[in-house]
Amino acid sequence: MVIFSKISFSFILFNIIIFAIISNCLIDVNSYQRNKRSIVLINHKFVSPIPYYIGPFTKNYTSIHEALYRIQNNTCIRFKPAIFYVYGTGGFNFLRTHTLCESSSGPKLGDEKHINYVYISENCEHSIGKIEQLVGKMLGLVPEIYRDDRNKYVQINYSNLDKRTRLFYKKASYKKNDTMTFGYDFLSGTHFYAKNYSVNGKVVIEPKKPYEYYKYSMGQPYGLSFSDIKLLNKKYCFDIYRKNHCKNNGYRNPNNPKKCLCPSGFAGSKCEKQIKSSSACGTTFRRAWSCVKQINVKGIAKCSYFIKSLKNKRVKIIIDKSETEPNEHCYKNMGVEIKYRDNKGVSGVCLCGSYSNLTFISENNFAVVVYHGFNETNRINIRYQSVTKSAAKIK
Structure with a gap:
């Protein structure tokens, strides 16, 4: 009977401690949210290599390490494991909670005794992409x-x-x-x-x-976007970033500065080329004139179409029909991506599933259409032509 009481008391005490930890985590996040307007004004960055500690009760170390590797692979940022909690602006900590997946946009400043947490739970601990996003926020990315x-x-x-x-x-x-x-x-x-x-x-x-x-x-839940990673490079790798010779909003590879890292649809040492397209794609560099032209591709293929008009014109693209694999969270390399904005480094509109009668007008004289077909029923039917700037504003 005495043994049972001791066990029961230990079990209850253990649960009280865990509840206190989790409760403090939740309070800390809410406190951060209340004060975030002042926090994001300060352009703080960690000193690389950045110490990180993975707290107790974490079930999936692999996803965390893979998420950190992704960031290291595309930036100059380096991480190093710590054997105990890291305090203040010296690094950050992964802490498992019951349901919360969250991180502040950078560390809390002015309090070197504060513990900066990346909170993970069963809702995200197996998702490399979501953990990468949380780490990106801790490094200073702001929603x-x-x-x-x-x-x-x-x-x-x-x-x-x-x-x-x-x-x-x-x-x-x-x-x-x-x-x-x-x-x-x-x-x-x-x-x-x-x-x-x-x-x-x-x-x-x-x-x-x-x-x-x-x-x-x-x-999307797949990780940091190209633009996110590029921003981290500007923040942490500025000496390499500022000497940028890359085209089409690419940026210098901090791990191999002679080459560029390119946004989706682009390739080459300076991002000046298209990605390699399948033979089914036909001619992938297209000139847009006032007369309407078509692009029709069907089946399993990977295509990157560059469509250019004269410099003082715009490109009008009409998606007559797009049939690709459905996905609730469509992203690059999944279906069709339309890059019609001036900045080709930001994500284009991604379409997964069935769409028709969509019209895009480019912000400059250059548009990109990327198609990924994964089965024989996938297809895309496009019309395109050159239009004037004034006509583009009427859209």
Whole structure:
């Protein structure tokens, strides 16, 4: 009977301790959210190699290590494991919680006794992409929805938003943040989904024209986007980043500076070329004139079409039909990607599934269409032509 009492007491005490740890984690995240507007004003960066500690009760070390490797592989940032908790701005810690997957946008500043946590749970501990996104935030990436210029790109439907979470949609000042020099990326690893914190299951974030088709591909769980990684390179690897000879919004490979890392659809040592296309794609470099031309491809193939008009013109693309593998979270290399914005480094509109009668007009004289067909029923039928700048504004 005495033994049972001792065991019961130990078990209860153990659970109280764990509950206290988890409760403190949740309080800490909420505290961060309340103060985030001041935190993101400071352009802090860790000193590489960055110490990290993986806390107890973590079940999947492999996903964490793979996520860190992804970042190391595309940046100059290096990580080193610590044998105990890391404090202050000296590094960060992975802590397993019950349901929470979250991270602050950089460490808490002015308190070197504070422990900076990347919180993981069963909801994300097996997802390399989600963990990579959380680490990206800890390194200083700020969600796109906080950008001061976000109203140019999206509309927030506050009537559909849970009032208790309005704080999560407040814009922040970016006087000391690099994000504003980059194009708004709807598929950033930090971007909210369309229905994040919805009170009624309806859309909260709605892309504005001419970005309305990003409603089909906004937010993703696969990792940091090309633009995210590029921003980390600007932040942490500036000496290499600033001497940029790359084309089409690529950036110098910090691990091999003679070569460039390229956005989707582009290849070559300077990102000046198309990715290698299948023979089924036909001619992949196209000139757009006022007369309408077509692109028709069907079946298993990988194609990157460069469509260019004269410099003072724009490219109009009409998707008559697109049939690719359906995916709730469409992303690059999955179906069809349309890059019609001036900045080819940000994600294009990604289409997975069945679509028809979609019209895009390029922001400059150059558009890119990337097709990935994975079975014989996949296809895309496109019309394209050159239009004037004034005609483009009418869209």
